[in-house]
Amino acid sequence: MQAIQSTFDDLGTPLAEVTFVVVDLESTGGSPADCGITEIGAVRVRGGEVLGEFQTLVNPAEPIPAFISVLTGITDAMVADAPRIESALPAFLEFARDSVLVAHNAGFDITFLKAAAARTGAAWPGFDVLDTLQLARHLVTRDEAPNHKLSSLARIFCARTTPDHRALHDARATVDVLHGLLERVGNLGVQTLEELGSYSSRVTPTQRRKAFLAEGLPHAPGVYLFKDRDGQVLYVGTSRDIRSRVRTYFTAAEQRSRMADMVRLAHVVHPVVCQTPLEAQVREVRLIDEHSPRFNRRSKNARRAVWVRLTHERFPRLSVVRTPPTDGSASIGPFRSRAVAQQAIDAVHEILPLRQCTKRLSGPSSACALLDIGRCGGPCVGQQDVEAYAAVVAECEAIFRGDARPGAERLQARLVELARQERFEDAATVRDRFVQLIRAAARAQRLAPLTAAPELVAARRHHEGGWELVCVRHGRLAGTAVSPRGADPMVHVATLRATAEVVAPEEGRLPALAEETELVLRWLEQPDVRIVDLEGVWSCPVGGAGRIRQELEPAIAAAAEVRGFDRDQVLAPTARGSALRRAG
Known part of the structure; x- marks a missing residue:
């Protein structure tokens, strides 16, 4: 597909083409909940040129405090015959139509305007709002000005109007400050409204x-x-x-x-x-x-993943391997590290007396301490024959790929015993190790049928109509396609199957990375996905590790999560980082 840029609009709206309405208010106090607006002043500008001005006094329907009159020069007599906000606000909104609102310390002015709209029942248009105070904090240093007040910025940018707490005068001064700030960000490469909205130092x-x-x-x-x-x-x-x-x-x-x-x-x-x-x-x-x-x-680190498997010998033991077993032997994984894999192994040893020695047993040998404490049946000294040991191995295999409930019952008994001995920290350690074991077993039981299936074709409704089609072979995404709205999807299914990648399993190597198969599996498990065709068997044991995991996870909800192969999370940007925001 060739990328085509059809218009410059794709790059954003150039600042020279944006219509700004710079607004300033005077009020009877600082809270819109119990104070009213006494004056609205605004200037409409685009491309550095003034397109129009708006000014009106407003009768706040309440006395103006004396200190406010001293500050602004607006008295009760001046606003006695002025329009109420019910008339003034619609006139301002019409003047500001199809623009970006600009104000110095915009939170004050916009909050008053929105509160007035709510009281009078006027529809608030949801303007984009640019705060020159926030922008100045990024662009004007302390060496230039002791603060970022409008009066200080007006001096720096040589404003033609001196701010004096009258709405139109302050709006005119803010226009010059705005143009000075836009010139500075332009020199830093900010040329569009979208770039300005995300500007930050x-x-x-x-x-x-x-x-x-x-x-x-x-x-x-x-x-x-x-x-x-x-x-x-x-x-x-x-x-x-x-x-x-x-x-x-x-x-x-x-x-x-x-x-x-x-x-x-x-x-x-x-x-x-x-x-x-x-x-x-x-x-x-x-x-x-x-x-x-x-x-x-x-x-x-996908290639550094490890698996835990039972070895092939008369008295099998657990071993960590770097290649996924493809010979059908009982195994779980993948684990992101040997340390996590060892936790799973330790969990098995907590509930099952599998031997932990690493030597190959070919005859009578010396016993270790585990025999004395009942953590091993002693096959090394002949106290446990092959048949008796095989029963222990079968329980381990059941946890790995069959019925995990007996293992969970053993764990419960072990935790009760540790709690009775008031060994609570040891109990928590045993529990957390078992969770790692069950997580790995659940993952293996979910992935194994998909990896073994020669082909699976599935479909999901596309958001624009038609169907998303997916072909999976031995757990690897072999191909995807989208059938258009109104077309026969089976025609596209046939084409997809004919053109999909040929996937042939190799000895000692899975056709796909474990993370890829996990992504495919998550997609297939969505409720709106339909299986079109399946060659093979796709199932999980009823009493498998997945069921046990659902029961165990709430118990460790407050514990640190082992992320495994999950995706990293992208922090969302903070609202403070931008001077431009949506005033909805």
Whole structure:
């Protein structure tokens, strides 16, 4: 798909084309709940030119306090014949129509106007609002002015009108302050209303200068790759709208410090348009695994995942392995680290007397301390034969891929015993280890049927009509397609199956990364997904680890979560970071 920029509007609204209405109010006090407006002044400007002015006194229907009259010069006699707010507000709203409202300390003025609209039943248009005070805090240093009051800024920017607490005069002074501030942000690369809305001093000049990298990118779902001058991939991300997402890296919306370093090195952004969000997510995982970008944190250690399996010998034991078993042996995983895998192993040893020695047993040997404390049956010294030990192994296999309820009952008995001994910290440790075991077993039981299935085709309604179609082979996304609204989806299903990737399992190697299979599985488990065709069996045991996990998770809701292969979370930007906001 070729990205086409049809108009310059795609880049945002140039500031020279934005109509601003700079407004200032005078009131009888500081709270709109019990104070009224006494004057409204506003100036309508665009491209540096004044288009019109609006000024009216307002009868607040209450006495004006003496100190307010001294401050503003507005007296009760002046407003006696002035219109009430029921008439003044609609006139102002008509004057400000189709504009961006601007005010100094906008929270005060906008709060009064919205409160007046609510009292009079007038519809509030939901203007975008620009606060020159917030913008000045980013642009005017303490060396230039002791504070950011309107009077101080008016002197700095040589305002033609001196603010004197009369609404129109203050609005005129704010116009000159606005133009001075816009000139400063323009020198920093802020050229559009959208860029101004996300402006913050946290955004470096380098980030603003690199905003052109988003030009020409498609408004489509897919993956984007930031590359340096040598073509090295720095970062891989995914979005439902590539262009909109990439543009946020050059604004205050991006607050991760490492991303500023990434943008500084970036030379080009390469888009990969995908037909469906699932395809984009899977491509992201694969590209991160392929390139190991230095600025990505998630998924880079996918190849370092480990599994826990039962060894193949007369007296099996648990072992941590780096390659997923494909020979049908009982195993669980993947684990993100050996430390987490060891917790699962320790959980098994808490409830089952599996041997823990690592040597291969070929004959009588010396016993270890575990035999004396009843934590091992002693196959090493001949106290437990192969058949008796096999019964213990069968219980372990049941936890891994069958009925986990007996194991959970053993755990409950163990916890009761520790609690009776008032060993509460030990009980918590045992519980948390068992949770890691059950989580891994539940993941393995969910992934195993999908990995074993030669082919699964599923569909989900597309938001624009038609169907999203997915073909999965041995847990790997082999292909996706979208059937248009009104078309026969089975024709597209046939085409998808014929053109999908051929996936053949290899000995000792899964066809897909565990994270990819997990993404596919989550998509398939959505309630609106329909299975079109399945070659193989897709099921989970009724009493499996998934059921036990649902029972255990509430018990550790307050404990630290082990994230495993879950996605990282993106902090949302704080409201304080932007001078422009929506006044809805």
